[in-house]
Amino acid sequence: MPGRLSAVTEAEVQLTARATLRIETPGAGLTDITVEARKFVAQLNAGDGALLVFLRHTSASLTIQENADPDVQTDLVAALDRLAPEGAHWVHDTEGPDDMPAHVKAMLNGVSLHVPVIDGALALGTWQGLYVVEHRARPHSREVIFQFIGGRR
Amino acid sequence: MPGRLSAVTEAEVQLTARATLRIETPGAGLTDITVEARKFVAQLNAGDGALLVFLRHTSASLTIQENADPDVQTDLVAALDRLAPEGAHWVHDTEGPDDMPAHVKAMLNGVSLHVPVIDGALALGTWQGLYVVEHRARPHSREVIFQFIGGRR
Amino acid sequence: MPGRLSAVTEAEVQLTARATLRIETPGAGLTDITVEARKFVAQLNAGDGALLVFLRHTSASLTIQENADPDVQTDLVAALDRLAPEGAHWVHDTEGPDDMPAHVKAMLNGVSLHVPVIDGALALGTWQGLYVVEHRARPHSREVIFQFIGGRR
Numbered sequence: 477m478p479g480r481l482s483a484v485t486e487a488e489v490q491l492t493a494r495a496t497l498r499i500e501t502p503g504a505g506l507t508d509i510t511v512e513a514r515k516f517v518a519q520l521n522a523g524d525g526a527l528l529v530f531l532r533h534t535s536a537s538l539t540i541q542e543n544a545d546p547d548v549q550t551d552l553v554a555a556l557d558r559l560a561p562e563g564a565h566w567v568h569d570t571e572g573p574d575d576m577p578a579h580v581k582a583m584l585n586g587v588s589l590h591v592p593v594i595d596g597a598l599a600l601g602t603w604q605g606l607y608v609v610e611h612r613a614r615p616h617s618r619e620v621i622f623q624f625i626g627g628r629r
Numbered sequence: 630m631p632g633r634l635s636a637v638t639e640a641e642v643q644l645t646a647r648a649t650l651r652i653e654t655p656g657a658g659l660t661d662i663t664v665e666a667r668k669f670v671a672q673l674n675a676g677d678g679a680l681l682v683f684l685r686h687t688s689a690s691l692t693i694q695e696n697a698d699p700d701v702q703t704d705l706v707a708a709l710d711r712l713a714p715e716g717a718h719w720v721h722d723t724e725g726p727d728d729m730p731a732h733v734k735a736m737l738n739g740v741s742l743h744v745p746v747i748d749g750a751l752a753l754g755t756w757q758g759l760y761v762v763e764h765r766a767r768p769h770s771r772e773v774i775f776q777f778i779g780g781r782r
Numbered sequence: 783m784p785g786r787l788s789a790v791t792e793a794e795v796q797l798t799a800r801a802t803l804r805i806e807t808p809g810a811g812l813t814d815i816t817v818e819a820r821k822f823v824a825q826l827n828a829g830d831g832a833l834l835v836f837l838r839h840t841s842a843s844l845t846i847q848e849n850a851d852p853d854v855q856t857d858l859v860a861a862l863d864r865l866a867p868e869g870a871h872w873v874h875d876t877e878g879p880d881d882m883p884a885h886v887k888a889m890l891n892g893v894s895l896h897v898p899v900i901d902g903a904l905a906l907g908t909w910q911g912l913y914v915v916e917h918r919a920r921p922h923s924r925e926v927i928f929q930f931i932g933g934r935r
Contacts, residue, residue, distance in 0.1 A: 479652035479665045479773075484672050486646045489778060492830050492932050493792045494900065499785035512785045519790050524645050526681050526776060528832050530898050532907030534848040539736050542687040547721035548732055554720075555713055555733040560861055567860075568853035579854055580861040583845050587910075588895045589741045592683050592774045594647065599774055601685030604740075620785075621898045621905055623832060625778060625795060625931060626645050632805035632818045632926075637825050639799045642931060677798050679834050679929060692889050695840040700874035701885055707873075708866055708886040742894045745836050745927045747800065752927055754838030757893075778931060779798050 487524045487627040495519075497620040501536065501610035504574075506549045509620065510598075510606045516622045517593055525626010527591045527598060529606065532619045535578035536610050537585030543605030556581045556611070578611030585609060596629055640677045640780040648672075650773040654689065654763035657727075659702045662773065663751075663759045669775045670746055678779010680744045680751060682759065685772045688731035689763050690738030696758030709734045709764070731764030738762060749782055793830045793933040801825075803926040807842065807916035810880075812855045815926065816904075816912045822928045823899055831932010833897045833904060835912065838925045841884035842916050843891030849911030862887045862917070884917030891915060902935055 497512050517527060531538050542548045560580035562573040569576060591606065592599040600606070608618055650665050670680060684691050695701045713733035715726040722729060744759065745752040753759070761771055803818050823833060837844050848854045866886035868879040875882060897912065898905040906912070914924055 479650045479662060481665050481668060481775075482649040482651075484646050484648045484669065486644060486673070489642050489645045489795050491792060492795045493790050494830060494898065495790045496788040497785045498788075509785060512787055515787060516790065520792070524647060524776075526778065528896055528898065530896065530905070532905070532910065534846070534907070534909050540687070540740050541736055542732060545721055545723075548729065551719045551721050551729050552733060552736055555736075558717075559712060559865060564864075566857045568851055568857050570851075576854065576857050579848060580858060583847055583858055583861075584737055584890055586739060586892060586895065587846050588897065589739065590681055590683065590743070590896070591741065592647065592681065592776055594774075599683070599685070601687070601772070603687050604685065619907070621900075622787075623830075623898055625832065632803045632815060634818050634821060634928075635802040635804075637799050637801045637822065639797060639826075642795050642798045677800060677929075679931065693840070693893050694889055695885055698874055698876075701882065704872045704874050704882050705886060705889055708889075711870075712865060737890055739892060742892065743834055743836065743896070744894065745800065745834065745929055747927075752836070752838070754840070754925070756840050757838065 489627050492625045493520050494623045499618050501616050503613055503615050504610055505553055506607040506609050508605050508607055513606050520624055521629050522593055522596045523627040523629045525593045525624055527593050528623040529589050530621040531587040535582055535612050536618055537582040537587055538589050539585050539607050539609055540604050542603050544603055574613040581611040642780050646673050646777045648775050652771050654769050656766055656768050657763055659760040659762050661758050661760055666759050673777055674782050675746055675749045676780040676782040678746045678777055680746050681776040682742050683774040684740040687735055688765050689771055690735040690740055691742050692738050692760050692762055693757050695756050697756055727766040734764040795933050799826050799930045801928050805924050807922050809919055809921050810916055812913040812915050814911050814913055819912050826930055827935050828899055828902045829933040829935045831899045833899055834929040835895050836927045837893040840888055841918050842924055843888040843893055844895050845891050845913050845915055846910050848909050850909055880919040887917040
């Protein structure tokens with residue numbers, strides 16, 4: 477069944493912008509950074525383009541996931557624990573039992589993604605939020621790089 | 630063993646363009662949207678740049694996978710079912726037994742990716758197709774945002 | 783807990799550039815291509831922007847992971863083997879027992895990502911390296927497309 481493709485909208489590209497977000501995670505789980513991403517884009521007088529998001533770590537990751545029911549986050553963390561359990565005879569165990577599982581989870585989720593910006597606003601779906609996923613057990617300080625590439629309004 | 634890096638080709642960046650693709654999925658499985666992506670790019674008089682693809686949902690995802698043998702798709706779906714099975718004591722179960730597994734699968738695959746555009750054509754590998762992966766059991770209507778950032782021909 | 787967002791830096795976007803990297807993988811495992819990515823960016827007289835990386839295959843993938851302890855790589859490969867084992871009754875088995883697991887692993891990791899470029903340098907975190915992950919048992923020749931979109935220095 478073919479999809480329905482809308483008409484194309486074009487604009488000039490003029491601008492790249494960046495800022496760094498520093499967040500303190502409370503240990504394993506999701507931290508919502510959607511508000512910070514919107515704040516970054518709002519400062520730009522942006523038109524159309526893309527928000528690029530990058531996390532500078534190897535034991536935490538980025539995801540876009542449901543922002544409505546907090547139980548979803550509990551289950552996402554439990555699912556990752558099942559996929560990369562502690563005590564699974566990891567060779568790399570010098571940094572604690574939660575370290576190597578954290579690397580596996582970070583690999584599965586990834587550390588880079590983009591969100592479209594349309595008329596200066598993030599084009600997330602209704603139920604989509606942007607999250608840093610901490611995979612280490614203890615709190616960590618994490619650095620995210622936001623970039624915008626696109627046109628001005 | 631060092632890789633062999635080709636000579637660099639440079640071009641001016643002038644253009645961002647976007648369109649929305651609406652597709653109806655038939656339930657769990659892969660829907661090929663490569664033709665629609667090519668159609669979008671073909672309208673642009675594009676030169677070099679990147680096609681950015683974004684899916685506005687949290688229980689479906691995007692993947693680039695083999696387009697030759699349909700058995701591969703059967704196995705990919707089976708693999709995801711094994712990684713996030715129904716009935717695994719999910720806390721979030723109000724939207725049906727297939728809902729929370731769908732969120733986990735969407736997290737693992739992701740909802741944003743890019744494909745290089747070279748001389749106005751998608752630079753996919755020979756066996757690569759672009760797919761929306763539906764993780765819910767029933768048919769759903771899904772929205773994809775295509776964007777191009779790059780130069781004109 | 784809100785994150786701390788730095789001041790925004792803006793620059794003009796003028797340039798897209800591309801090159802192809804051909805690497806020979808030694809069979810299942812990670813091949814570091816960080817040096818090649820830096821070499822590509824260094825040739826551009828780049829300012830701010832993004833390095834886009836794309837792998838033109840469906841049984842290998844890209845990841846950004848720890849570059850310090852080689853044991854991490856051993857464990858990442860073992861983790862993927864556990865998530866998509868050989869002999870798990872795959873329907874698609876005509877290309878050998880390692881082929882369908884390779885497709886699953888490639889889907890989970892993905893074949894596209896980006897790294898921010900700031901003042902002409904890759905903004906990878908201290909422990910982050912850029913890797914092609916070979917999922918087939920035998921050596922393969924793999925093609926990576928590097929692109930830069932951003933401004934000049």
